[in-house]
Amino acid sequence: MKYHGSCHCGGIAFDVEGDLGGVMSCxxxxxxxxxxxLWFVPREALVLSTPPERMSTYTFNKHVIQHRFCPVCGIHPFGEGTGPDGKAMAAVNVRCLEGVEFEKLPVQHFDGKAS
Structure with missing residues (x-):
């Protein structure tokens, strides 16, 4: 299925396609x-509608995930990194997707504190 997402002000907008069967809470x-x-998809499944230079990026700890956020409204719609298989991936914040009842999705909890 195809979803449309954005930050609060619309400065960062994108489409993402895939099977949204559940999310991860870290x-x-x-x-x-x-x-x-978070919903993890191959990076090529996420298509930006706005130029990448309109995004700000934050990294921390091991600096392997680029946390993308809007410099205007501050919302974090997705992050980018490399999956365990070595391929580019995106971690989409499903709270930024239109029409998704995220409270009905199964949630997998991840202990990122321990990583």
Whole structure:
């Protein structure tokens, strides 16, 4: 299925396609503060509608995930990194997707604090 997502002000907009069967909630210092519910997809499944230079990026700890956020409204719609298989992936914040009843999705909890 195809979904449309954006930050709050619309400065970052994208489409993502895939099977949204569940989300991950991470308790690392970054995810716990953002409250993001993450859906991992191959990076090529996420297509930006706005130029990448309109995004800001934050990295921390091992600096392997580029946490993308809007410099205007501050919302974090997705992150980018490399999956365990070595391929580019995106971690989409499903709270930024239109029409998704995220509270009905199964949630897998990940202990990012321990990683």
């Amino acid at each position: 308790n690392c210092s970054m995810c716990a503060r953002k409250g993001a519910l």
